[in-house]
Amino acid sequence: GELLILVGESCKRKNEFLGLDKTYMFKVLVGFETDTLDLMGLIVVGNKTMPRFEGGQLKAVVNKLIGTHSWPYPAYSSRPVDGRPLWQWAREGQYQRLLNEDKVPINEFEIKSLHPLGSVQKISAKELFDYIEALTNEVAGDFRQNEVFDSWERAIVASNQQDFQLLEFETRLSSGGYVRQVAQAIGKKLAFPVTTFSIARTKIWLEN
DSSP, rough: OOOOOOOOGGGGHHHHHTSSSSEEEEEEETTTETTSSTTTTTEEOOOEEEEEEOHHHHHHHHHOOOOEEEEEOOOOSSOOOTTTHHHHHHHHHOHHHHHTTOOOOEEEEEEEEEEEEOOOEEEEEHHHHHHHHHHHHHHHSSHHHHHHHHHHHHHHHHTTEEEEEEEEEEEETTTTTHHHHHHHHHHHHHHHHHHEEEEEEEEOOOOO
8 A cells, every 4th residue: 555755854754754644445354353353363253144234334333433542452463562562472362361451552543534435345255265375375484374274264164155245444544543453343333243354555644
């Protein structure tokens, strides 16, 4: 997506640019929730009964999310706790303990706009399987690739579904907002598991 590149004297304004609003287009996959809040995580919730959401229903839901939020930083983020990024704690199964002990920092940001785009899309079980396989094959280093792929394979088969819904949205967030958490919040409002399928940053607001 959109990326600012600073040169010369502009480099001195780095913190100013980091604080700018950003607009994203993103899709969520209905029926699954993962520990990373996106496709590269282990399945934590899968559902065999798939509802069929409609545009009017989605608009009513997302309108409730407009405004300022104070949410704990997501488990798979680089926010440090006791000198270590949260994702390291999460890999060791310690994120929930940190949450229970109020040790996870709170992230304050604003959802300035959020609305569904177009009609509800579908992706077949095979297309989803192939897409996740391609994603995991592209990842270098140790990122639980085999475990992630196996988790999705089991969940897709267990769902016994021929296709799944993809819901697309556009949002404008203040600095520090995580699109993955916005997607998770949409799922909570729908009372159904979702996970982030894709994210593209489409605009950086040079004047907030």
